[in-house]
Amino acid sequence: MSRSPSLPDRPRLDLDPEMSDAERLSALRQHFERLTEVNRELDDRLTEATDRRDELQSEVDQLKRRNETLKTSSLYIATVEEVTDDGVVIKQHGNNQEVLTDTSPHLESQVEAGDRVAINDSFAIQSVLDDEKDARAQAMEVDASPEVTYDDIGGIDEQVREVREAVEDPLANPEMFEKVGVEPPSGVLLHGPPGTGKTMLAKAVANETDATFIKMAGSELVRKFIGEGSRLVRDLFELAADREPAVIFIDEIDAVASKRTDSKTSGDAEVQRTMMQLLSEMDGFDDRGEIRIMAATNRFDMLDEAILRPGRFDRLIEVPNPDSEGIVKILEIHTREMNVADDVDFEDLAEELEGQSGADIASLTTEAGMYAIRDDRTEVRREDFDDAIEKMRDAEESGTIPGHTDYQY
Ligand SMILES: Nc1ncnc2c1ncn2[C@@H]1O[C@H](COP(=O)(O)OP(=O)(O)OP(=O)(O)O)[C@@H](O)[C@H]1O
Known part of the structure; x- marks a missing residue:
């Protein structure tokens, strides 16, 4: 960096006691002129410095803006496949391209295989996404205390009764089922036309039992990339276990649980995998307990029977339009x-x-x-x-x- 030239010396006034008045006056005049000159010079320097400062300030502003844009510019999501001595192997979501990349030193110790990370245009890892921030936050609606009550639901009293019996009782009185030796229904499937109160029913049960309401739309599970759907299903059940008592509500379940189609596209295979994950989570589930599973569909006719087997969605409740x-x-x-x-x-x-x-x-x-x-x-x-x-x-x-x-x- 160049240093600014040193400031002009302060003019000195040398008055000799031997001087005549005229000489003194002339010396004073000269001194005054030099002072005025130095003053002008300093003024110029000040103006120069102010201009330079403004210039630098505008450069700083520009850099700040650029930094902001960099920070807010879109990042891509990838999954870490392997951490090697030569760098980190990531697989980009969307195109499944594998890339060997670097992490910034402060992230080096944090990155592990299986992590989801945000990468920039040049594939450098910018941050490690935790599950809460990433999938859960994006795809799930979590409500620790939904406000809907049974009083807010009209015209489907019989359905309310059935839901209470199948979902509320096992949550509120698990020991009762234990004592009597009865298995409560594993999952409850609400089916019927759109807008008939299926979501409200699930929220009201969660409210009544002081359970956390966790909703996932089936369509969210499908839009994800390879392996992403099944991972979200795992996240969903993990989150419920963290927050129990909890009511899991999978809306539009037909999106992941439709009858097998003939087409063999990878999209279908992926949906199948997600459904298998959902079934395996349900199969490995203790029926009595602090987590209840509900699902809803407007397309009951499309559902794959595998999800309706005992131990899965084995209680079907039709929610029709009101009379x-x-x-x-x-x-x-x-x-x-x-x-x-x-x-x-x-x-x-x-x-x-x-x-x-x-x-x-x-x-x-x-x-x-x-x-x-x-x-x-x-x-x-x-x-x-x-x-x-x-x-x-x-x-x-x-x-x-x-x-x-x-x-x-
Ligand atoms: N039985 C009902 N009693 C009172 N309000 C209702 C009822 N059914 C629907 N509503 C109203 O409609 C809104 C949507 O209902 P809800 O989301 O529960 O329907 P749904 O059956 O889950 O619909 P979808 O199948 O489209 O997801 C509710 O927020 C509520 O205002």
Whole structure:
């Protein structure tokens, strides 16, 4: 780095007592001129230094920005295959390319075979991903205390009773099953059309038993790369064991447990592997205990029978769309907090809503409330429900799915 030239010397004033007044005045004048000159010089240097400082500052800002971009730029995921003296062998997810790469010295001691790591464009390992941060966080929804209660679920009382018996009792009273010598159902499969309260049921059981609710969507298990699906299944059961009591809920289980297809694509083989992993986790599972397994599907007809064998999903509960009595209950539940006008008759509305799911009814009540708000009213009237029904019908006719997808607990 170049050093800045030294500062100009401070001018000295030498006054000889022998000097005449005129000489003194001239010496003083010269001194004043030199001072002014040095002052100007210092001023220039100051301006120069300030300019340089601004320049350096803008360089620092630029570097900071570049550093930020580097830090936030996309990294790729890979699995460590082997740690050798020559470097680390990783396999990139997605293209399965094997690469021999380096780790930064501070990570050297942390990297082990089997770890998932984040790599940059040049394959250098940037960080080691732990399971929580990686797969679990991405693919699972973990709720230590879900808020849904049985009172929030309408029109499927029989299903609630069955679920309580099959899931809640073994969690709450495992010793009872032990004493009587009865095996509780291993897994409970809820099946029925979309939006009928299957997820709510699983959350309500978890709530009632103070269990952690762990949800994994079957589609998440399929989107992963080779070996990733089965690893996620293992993670799922491990996490449940860490957090017991826990209710595992696998939604859209048909995604990994459909009847075998004829095609022999590697994708199918991978799905099969994931399903086998799921079955083996369930088979090696102690039925009585602190973890209960539930799954849901809208495509019961597609399921591979292997998952329905005893010891696996051996309790099937159908959750249908509500009948008119159920619709009234669901309307009551979803209007609990609403100021509903006297002219709204739920029985009458239920007739119009025949065939709709709980989710449709939930979004319909929200929509009716929105009509009241748009009209600057706090009271929701029959006309608002009528408008909401009309909107729902239009959406059905035009093929767009009614609003339940954007209205979730
Ligand atoms: N029986 C019901 N009682 C009250 N609300 C319901 C009922 N069924 C559905 N809902 C409403 O619909 C929303 C979605 O329900 P839920 O997610 O439980 O359906 P699901 O059967 O799991 O649907 P999917 O098969 O699409 O996953 C709930 O958050 C709730 O607002």
